[in-house]
Amino acid sequence: MSNETQEQVQDEGELVAARRAKLEWLRDEMGVDPFGHRVDGIMSLAHARSLFDAAADDAHAASVAANKEDASREVVDARPKALVAGRIVQHRDVGKLVFMVVRDDTDDLQLSLSKADLAPEQFKLAKKLDYGDIVVAAGRVGKTKRGETCIWADQLSIHSKSLVPPPGKHHGLSDPETRYRRRYVDMYANPGTIRTFKARSRMITRIREFMNARDFLEVETPMMQPIAGGAAARPFMTHHNALDIPLFLRIAPELYLKRLLVGGLPRVYEINRNFRNEGIDRSHNPEFTMLEVYEAFGNYETILELTESLVHQLAVATREDLLAEDPDQDLGTAEAPVLPFGELRVRYARPFRKVRFHELFEEALGFPASDIEKVRAVAAELGREHAPDMDDAFVVNEVFEARAETTIDPEQPTFVYDWPSVISPLTRPRADDPSLAERVDLFIGGMEIGPAYTELNDPDIQYGKFTEQLSGLDDEEESTFRTLDEEFLDALRVGMPPAGGLGLGIDRMAILLTNSPSIRDVILFPLMRPIEAGDEAAE
């Protein structure tokens, strides 16, 4: 066990051995630190490329030609200077010339190194560098004879020796497991990865700008909660030693954000992680990011407007980003963006479609949800064994999710509203029909993006819905993590203003706007099963 690391080093193979030999060569014979040092004034590769000056390049070429004919005529070089850093992703040694392509988070750029331009040791270094090494180079921005924009380097130094064999230079890294487990390799091998995460970051910045512009206050509420409320999901459990109490990682921030409405903040939002101990698939990761919004004296209609404006605005901005990369795309118009999502083209023009729950139900099933005999027949078809003793409204909801939700046009953002009240215990029932909740859900690309509610602020009705919900649970669930949140009810009794609220899935929004197939492609480090060391796990 103790010499495992040593064995590992020995077992790493010839590729690593070759790199370690170069590491020693750098230290012993070249006298350089293979892991570099501080460098000031580095510019991005995209910026360096933008410095290219055709006139200066032509003048320099003419000056070199003149000098060749008549050595007394000095070479004039007005080409712009650049200092850059990057990871080597291609390396071509052509004898007394070395070409390498370096990559940073903005671009790829070729470094051209001529034996004539560099100190002898630096040219020796240029020939020995590997794919994966991080280098710093200085020189003039120009072009090669073949027209490639490059930096004709006169200074070159290594700032990190990569000891690990890199993925292939043309196929990149495509194995999904390796991409998620070794994201840092994925990031340099596949430039699209960094593009995606930059797009996600921009999206979140824009959400903050949107919310702040509407005078909402960003807040942070507990991630560790004594009672995991605000949603129905299995929580992760932990323990606080000093207080000797169980704690739950939150499944939603809702009950705390509402306490802030009680306290007198009229418009609040939070962008942060929720944790749900459930399955993992293309649209679920155990930890995921939510935007939650509460607006005093609003309702589900004001929140619907807010949601539609926000999503539309994000789509407009995303369209501009995509056009900046490639102007020759058909992405609709500025006001009516059409964005690709897999094989789909999602139309973000306002207004989005709005359809009542029961209308969509009847449209999809061919009979009204009130025809409970037929509803239960379909539920039986679906193989829901527990359906017979289930409350009618739950059965309706199951059938809706299986047969109606799937009929929503994935290319047309759609709000479904007036959901059955029983499935929304934190939502205010309609005054004219208490069986319906003032709830609206946004669907895009076949995914539920987020629900918006008129929040329930009557403490007595809320108490009733909580106890009703708890009575339907078995002992294990109740004793482990479903408890009546008395403190929240106390807050409601103090008095919460009427309000509208929203929960928007940030990861799913990122999936849509970055045109990614899986939530794992928009979460930097998605949860993976750890690789067990040795065969101790076998049992």
Added chain:
RNA sequence: GAUUCCGUAGCUCAGUUGGCAGAGCAAGCGACUUUUAAUCGCUAGGUCCUGGGUUCGAGCCCCAGCGGAAUCACCA
């Protein structure tokens, strides 16, 4: 948790009817002052995911396990 598919060199992948383990790139040595996945010559590189089984013989067939992907279930 269920089902299906996948796991072969650093990467991307072939591998026929069960009969000596393969290619391209990457790597090592050599050549080359304009390469663009550079080119040319030579060389090296394998726990075929793991463990059993069948067989004269298993990368290939069977069983179990591990890891991944997709679909389903769970996630109001």
